[in-house]
Amino acid sequence: MTRTPVNVTVTGAAGQIGYALLFRIASGQLLGADVPVRLRLLEITPALQAAEGTAMELDDCAFPLLRGIEISDDPNVAFDGANVALLVGARPRTKGMERGDLLEANGGIFKPQGRAINDHAADDVKVLVVGNPANTNALIAQAAAPDVPAERFTAMTRLDHNRALTQLAKKTDAQVADIRRLTIWGNHSATQYPDIFHAEVGGKNAAQLVNDEKWLAEDFIPTVAKRGAAIIEARGASSAASAANAAVDHVHTWVRGTADGDWTSMGIPSDGSYGVPEGLISSFPVTTEGGRYEIVQGLEINEFSRTRIDASVAELSEEREAVRGLGLL
Ligand SMILES: NC(=O)C1=CN([C@@H]2O[C@H](COP(=O)(O)OP(=O)(O)OC[C@H]3O[C@@H](n4cnc5c(N)ncnc54)[C@H](O)[C@@H]3O)[C@@H](O)[C@H]2O)C=CC1
Numbered sequence: 001m002t003r004t005p006v007n008v009t010v011t012g013a014a015g016q017i018g019y020a021l022l023f024r025i026a027s028g029q030l031l032g033a034d035v036p037v038r039l040r041l042l043e044i045t046p047a048l049q050a051a052e053g054t055a056m057e058l059d060d061c062a063f064p065l066l067r068g069i070e071i072s073d074d075p076n077v078a079f080d081g082a083n084v085a086l087l088v089g090a091r092p093r094t095k096g097m098e099r100g101d102l103l104e105a106n107g108g109i110f111k112p113q114g115r116a117i118n119d120h121a122a123d124d125v126k127v128l129v130v131g132n133p134a135n136t137n138a139l140i141a142q143a144a145a146p147d148v149p150a151e152r153f154t155a156m157t158r159l160d161h162n163r164a165l166t167q168l169a170k171k172t173d174a175q176v177a178d179i180r181r182l183t184i185w186g187n188h189s190a191t192q193y194p195d196i197f198h199a200e201v202g203g204k205n206a207a208q209l210v211n212d213e214k215w216l217a218e219d220f221i222p223t224v225a226k227r228g229a230a231i232i233e234a235r236g237a238s239s240a241a242s243a244a245n246a247a248v249d250h251v252h253t254w255v256r257g258t259a260d261g262d263w264t265s266m267g268i269p270s271d272g273s274y275g276v277p278e279g280l281i282s283s284f285p286v287t288t289e290g291g292r293y294e295i296v297q298g299l300e301i302n303e304f305s306r307t308r309i310d311a312s313v314a315e316l317s318e319e320r321e322a323v324r325g326l327g328l329l
């Protein structure tokens with residue numbers, strides 16, 4: 001059977017995450033080994049030549065599922081017909097830049113990209129924002145795309161989720177595959193809250209198994225939340241292969257579904273669940289099926305968790321106010 005190729009647009013294609021990501025998409029790991037893909041790469045004009053170089057290497061892999069590569073510096077071209085859009089390219093914080101400057105610079109990227117998605121993407125487009133500050137960049141893009149259902153705009157907290165899985169596996173002497181139902185709540189920032197109170201390790205409640213609140217508060221949570229900075233310190237560059245891996249995981253789970261009885265973490269527009277103000281793009285526990293996701297409902301939130309979820313959500317509200325003040329929403 002011949003399947004129509006799926007159009008996957010990747011922004012920031014010549015960057016370090018792009019270099020780790022494109023080969024995995026083209027090999028079938030994003031959408032499945034039975035799904036042909038066409039890549040659309042968006043870069044700024046000075047980086048087009050580097051993107052061409054990456055495209056040459058993609059050609060040289062002779063991936064059977066790769067049905068074409070187009071490169072452009074025009075979002076209206078790159079998002080044309082996009083079924084999946086991975087928004088990786090963003091303005092990094094540079095010396096002397098305040099938080100407001102960063103939000104404004106990224107507004108200049110994510111607002112026009114949101115508009116281009118609105119005007120040119122396929123009806124079934126699914127958007128993942130990786131570029132930081134990911135949650136608020138996703139909000140800016142979503143606000144610029146009023147014709148696209150709001151829930152199609154998501155932000156990446158899967159890297160945080162994966163980091164938390166490994167830290168918990170190490171602590172409990174388990175394998176990551178033995179762990180289910182872990183949750184990242186809130187913002188992809190140092191305020192995020194990795195929650196093990198509903199997680200299970202080999203079928204046993206993780207928090208009871210660990211039974212060490214000091215480790216949770218002083219080791220596990222800061223290790224996961226500050227892992228990005230630790231990688232920069234160790235590697236001299238920010239996480240790239242692990243970020244690309246998480247982007248692949250995020251979209252793969254969204255499209256192909258969560259395993260029975262398990263859930264994942266995604267930054268998604270809040271419907272007001274768990275006291276998170278409606279519309280904020282915040283990380284929640286979600287199950288996915290048939291290309292749709294649903295927030296896991298009915299989890300009991302204890303005092304320890306409540307304080308931490310509220311703190312991260314408060315940061316998201318401040319970011320929303322800041323971009324509103326800049327006229328980006
Ligand atoms: N959500 C998450 O878990 C993570 C997010 N990140 C973020 O991902 C982003 C990308 O990281 P890297 O690939 O390491 O950065 P990078 O600097 O290596 O690459 C970024 C690329 O984006 C391009 N770019 C800039 N503006 C653009 C525009 N308007 N349109 C298209 N392309 C544009 C640049 O030319 C550059 O090639 C950063 O914002 C980083 O902070 C990184 C790791 C994890």
Ligand SMILES: O=C([O-])CC(=O)C(=O)O
Pocket residue numbers: 132159227228229231238239
């Ligand atoms: O911290 C950074 O700059 C990159 C990032 O988002 C992460 O690794 O989680």
